[in-house]
Amino acid sequence: MPSYTLYYFNGRGRAEILRMIFNVAGAQFTDKRFEFNEWDKIRNDMPSSSVPVLEIDGKDKMPETMAIARYLAREYGFHGKNNMDMFRVDYICDCLYEIMHDYMRYFHEKSGRFRSGSSDKSDMAGEMQRSFMETCRRVLPFLEKTLEMRNGGSQFFMGDQMMVCDMMLYCFLENPMMENQTMFNSYPKLMALWKRVAGHPKVSGYLKKRSNTNW
Amino acid sequence: MPSYTLYYFNGRGRAEILRMIFNVAGAQFTDKRFEFNEWDKIRNDMPSSSVPVLEIDGKDKMPETMAIARYLAREYGFHGKNNMDMFRVDYICDCLYEIMHDYMRYFHEKSGRFRSGSSDKSDMAGEMQRSFMETCRRVLPFLEKTLEMRNGGSQFFMGDQMMVCDMMLYCFLENPMMENQTMFNSYPKLMALWKRVAGHPKVSGYLKKRSNTNW
Known part of the structure; x- marks a missing residue:
């Protein structure tokens, strides 16, 4: 090992x-x-x-x-077991990554960290926030539908087993949801999945013991 | 099939x-x-x-x-054969994707396509170009070293077989190199690989017959 x-x-x-x-x-x-x-x-x-x-x-x-x-x-063992299932897990993950990536760029820009200072960026954070919100509006309806396609969305993205894409939904939406919960109200199946992941015995055990940071 | x-x-x-x-x-x-x-x-x-x-x-x-x-x-058969090799192919690909993603954002912003028009974005294209160039400066030295680690960089990223990461180097740097070749002069191994991919019999056959577009 x-x-x-x-x-x-x-x-x-x-x-x-x-x-x-x-x-x-x-x-x-x-x-x-x-x-x-x-x-x-x-x-x-x-x-x-x-x-x-x-x-x-x-x-x-x-x-x-x-x-x-x-x-x-x-x-x-949190990925798909055959090529097609790996593809499905992968595109769900990559959709979620689009949201996280845009959020993190906005988050750091807003704080002024890592700024190169080469030009006036007074509106950059606002621009990045709009871009992040647009990505959410584009990606989340598709993920809501994708989730619904298996067992009506009452379990996990790939069925009865929690995979990396489910954990990613939890982790990548955690900060955005702390900032603005209402943005996600139109996606009830995804929000129920978010809670289902948090309530998974292995996840809830981790959430209780993990380091407590503000981002 | x-x-x-x-x-x-x-x-x-x-x-x-x-x-x-x-x-x-x-x-x-x-x-x-x-x-x-x-x-x-x-x-x-x-x-x-x-x-x-x-x-x-x-x-x-x-x-x-x-x-x-x-x-x-x-x-x-263009991916790694075991988990560690898949990981290597994957992170090379994801590094290259960072460059391509930043380039495409800049490319479309510059053209004015897909612009939401919500604010004055006169300097957005310049900002995105700087961001793309910074990503190149951050990622390419690492990829040059990564390539060099196998057979001194005289073959492909993973050795003697062309994989998806090699094809990605070709495709993702093609537009940026057309725009500014000199940006890439500091990476001689990567540039030699770029030509090696273009000269691969299967690739060169494709490049000759493919649709000729300006981006």
Whole structure:
């Protein structure tokens, strides 16, 4: 069994899905967190100067949130079992990633972190928020329908087993829902799934014990 | 064998990697292209109002460029053979996707297409171009090193076999290189790989016969 170290800021952000997969699988990993003011020291040690990064056996550092998530999902049985099912899990995940990616860009822009300062960006945060909301309006109705296609949407995206796409729904909508719950009222099946994931014994156990951060 | 229809604009853009995989695999598909002025009619028929979309057997329409690319790569043997190799192929692909995604956003913003018009966006294209160039500066040195790790970078990313990540390097850098070749001069191994992919018998055959569009 390889040893895993996960590098990310001391927040949920892009890394929470990875921590959740490890925890739901009952797998060991080192959760290496750092603060924003440490980033300048750390970034040069990270491939492609970004996080999350998964380090394997203390040597190979692998970047890219979604590539890491799919690797762990395959490793622990949270991905599709055949090519078509992997495709379905994958496009649900990628749809959710569109939302998370746009949200995180808006979230960091709003805070002024990582700003290059090359021009007047006074309206950039507003622009990014509009872009994030537009992505939600485009993607969520499709996901609501996709969920409904299996057992009327009363279980998980792929049926009776919770997969990486279900965990991703929880993690990627958590911050946006804290900011504006009403945006999601038009998607009752997705909201019920969100609660179903939170109530899953393995997930609820993790949610109780996890580090409490404000993003 | 399922029948495939690929929906996208009449341009290379996000769909060219999918067309290339089909062609290199020698697989049949219907290449359904439309013009920008037809988009308003078509978008409501597309899941999540976006393209590319892959339709299977005339019924299921599947969205998300990268989920489609990985499905086809697994189907035709252009993905890793075990979980760790899939992870490597995947993070290289996702790094390249970061570049392509930022480029396409800039490309469409510059043209004024798909603009919501909600605010003054006079500097948005410039901002997006800077963001795209910053992504290149962040990601490409890592990919240059990654390539070099196998056989000194003289073959393909994963060794002697061309995989989906190599084809992606070709397709995702094609438009950016047409716009500004010098940006890529600092990455000689990647540029040599770009030419190696173009010269691969299956790829060069496709490049000769493909539809000639300006993006």
